[in-house]
Amino acid sequence: MNLPDPSSDAMASAAWMEARIEAYLDDDLPAEERAHFERRLSTETWADQLALAEQIRAGLHRLPAPLCPAPVTQAAIRTARRETWADWRGRLTTIWRPALAMTVLLIMVLSAALFGGRATPNPPNDMAVQRALTEVKWTLAYLSQVGRETGVSVRRDVLDPYFTPPPSRYPEPKKSQ
């Protein structure tokens, strides 16, 4: 903490106060310095100094804001952009370039892994599709036939033990010698 020594001379004390008027108005003083400053305000003529500083500040705020000349603004923007790009380029070189390369590589690998296996180098032509359609129909017809034939077999297996053939009305013809 930088408080003036009570035993020091008045000039040093005044210098201490002057150095802190602006900070006091900006509310930037540490609590202890602020308390000391306010004590001095009530006991000395610094209240007038403070009022004057407030007036000056208010007057400055009322002044119109000076406009920056257009060429200066443009030059400043160009410089800022150049510095920003240089900063990005530096980051790309050190950190982002390897990460970016890995990301691109990952996208390529993922694309190949997810879609590469499914892609057909040459799309099937109409003849291949018609042939496949024929094979599909044949397969379905075959399955249907298996279902019908096995259905018949199962029925025969199930029903045969309970099935008694009707007695023949006429005796079997005698076999000729």
Next chain:
Amino acid sequence: MKHHSRRLLNRAVFVLFWGLLLPALIVHAQSRLSDDPGFVDLGAVEQWFEDAPTLEVDIRGRLLHLVAEASRLDDPELSVLLGKLKAIQVRGYSLRHSQFDDIARHASAFARRLSEDGWHTVLHVRERGEQTDMYVRMNHDEIAGMMVMVIEPGYDDTVFLNIVGNIDPEQIGRLGRKFDLGHLDDF
């Protein structure tokens, strides 16, 4: 210091690379047809026979999709059926009477493996030197695949058939009756 940070960066990139790549490869592997619960590898069957199959049907992926599209106008029901399928595989073999017992034994062992893998026997017919088996595999209350094995001496009469996808057996029967069953080359 710089060397150390570069090494850290390299490690981070390595972890990032494999951390993203491995899950993607796992997802890809899971989407393969051979991992589908309704898929049966008919390659195992080929080893039972000395000769190459006399009948071979292998329709899957984009070709199956194109076939479904091609039949949309002429036969919308067939198109809808095919739209639910992922693959149709058929292998037909010529079988001599002397080979029947051997192949039937292989087929029984194969059927046991299917049962162990969660396939359900729908049909099991043994009749006069013929053997017909039909299995389905369920996945979340839907049929995931069908496997049919018909073992019968003769030319092209021994057939192994696997349909992968959500099958409606009634619809297959209904559609199949519409198509004449001749030799495939006669179509």
